[in-house]
Amino acid sequence: MADKCQTCGLGTIMAGGSDPIILHEVRFLLNDLLTASQTCFVCGMLYEGVSLLPNFEDVQEIEVNKSEGALAPLEVTIRQIGQNVGITYEFYIPSNVPVTKSPWPILSIGYDLRSSTEERLGLTRSWLETCINTHQNCPPAVQKLPKRVIALDPHSSKIKLKETANGDGRYAALSYCWGRTGNITTTKGNIASMLAGIALIVLPQTIKEAVQVTKHLGIDNLWVDSLCIIQDSQEDWIQQAALMCDIYTNQCGLR
Template sequence: MKEILDGPGIPSILPRTSASSWFKPLTSRVDFDVPKRWLQLCSSLHKCHRLIEEVGPSRLIDCNARVIIPTGQTANSAYVTLSYVWGSSAKDDTASIPALETTSWILPEELPKTIEDAITVTQELGYRYLWVDKYCIDQSRSEDFISQVQQMDLIYRNSVLTIIDAAGHDPFKGLPGVRPDSRSPIQPSVSVGDYELYSTMHRPEWDIKTSRWSTRAWTYQEGLLSRRRLIFTAQQMYFECQGVYCKEALDFPTDGLQELHLDSPKKGHSLHEDFRRANGMGVFPFRLIGANVWEIYARMTEYSGRSLTRDDDILNGILGLFRYTGRTRYPIINLWGLPYRL
């Protein structure tokens, strides 16, 4: 009992005979029905799933055919994006990618595990197309690289979901729980009469904020600009959109989660916002990039504290955020005289 009460997370009572408990024992493999319910909840209650503009990346991975194709061949189909840490020892298997304006390119037979797992997640959630910078940007052509880097706000905000690897230091470890026995959640539990007492584990927000992913400059705008995020930590999955956050070990019924989104009498305000601010919950700022100069300044401060492999990428790593601030209802195009619109 002491191990449960003193262990990570909040101790949770799970009736042994109940099949509808809110508290879900973690297993070595992900139950993809869980993130499907999260996405359905978001689609039914929020505006997160709506496209910002009818613009997207120039190329996508067709997960079924395992080829990279121009987006003109996808008929504006929904796509998923991946955010991960490149690492310093990534094998360069993208050098032979041809110009893809009129042709497709077959993916290598052996992909880094994180990218292979992202393909699996995309298919398990019912989608076909995936955007991964390593394969969907021609790294050898500077004009293609700059063009796509400048479109990062549209690439991530127009995707239906961003998969985030917050467990690895490079793309070779894989997403925990996607492959059989690819994670070993040590979840303390004890039987007490007709009940099981479980730990709900570490708050995944803490694991994400202290991850390697959260230290890298390139991943900053990828997470911030995304409308819906499915994050893999070493212990469990975590979902956060602009209206809700869910973790795998607490499988709340969707009708209960809906109560957090009832509008209060104050227009544009919600009980969810009050609850989140009062409890310091969530990974990303509630107002995301922000709507005034002070919030934008806070985002610049956060970005400046992140690390880059190449110092000359410091501007490229945030071009998407710059573009976004210039296209809002009240555009911010400079910060104390420094131009934003590039």
């Protein structure tokens, strides 16, 4: 086990833990980092990275935060002379470098934000599955379903409103701004047709995209307030509004 550096204190912390908590937070001056970089491998990496930042010569204080978790970045905040507010940068390993071969074990993998939608959704689904399978402190993925959900068919574009009888299942919940006009909603007059099926073409773009993302995440149910609450029923609104906190807390995907 490596000895902890007196400046950064990061000698024994590695990437790849599980709990999203702050493991380490430390502040030091740039001159201290320069001195420590002669003997500490991590300080050397930090100094090399900071030296590439704009206005490097004006940097006075550096703050480093390292959270546990395979996806948690090494956050480096720099404050220039005369500034109270700093700028935070995230240090990662390039996504094409295997963690086992990285010369910087304290750094986690950085993912290319320019990748395709399919790649991003695949990555997001893997995060969700990791959370469901390994995060013991997170709520179970299967929860009591809301009174109504939008049922999604993973093999077609067909969707419909479904009465759940508060059975168990997984669902995602969408929180969004409706906009002022042109919104389809569930009412007393159209609920029978909504239960029979909803044409995607009539939905706002936000809900269309929520449907697609939810399906890509492998979740079969979506809760949207405008569709899952009978909008012209005061009784239904009062009942569902009282459950809103639970609905968003127990959902398994969007928000």
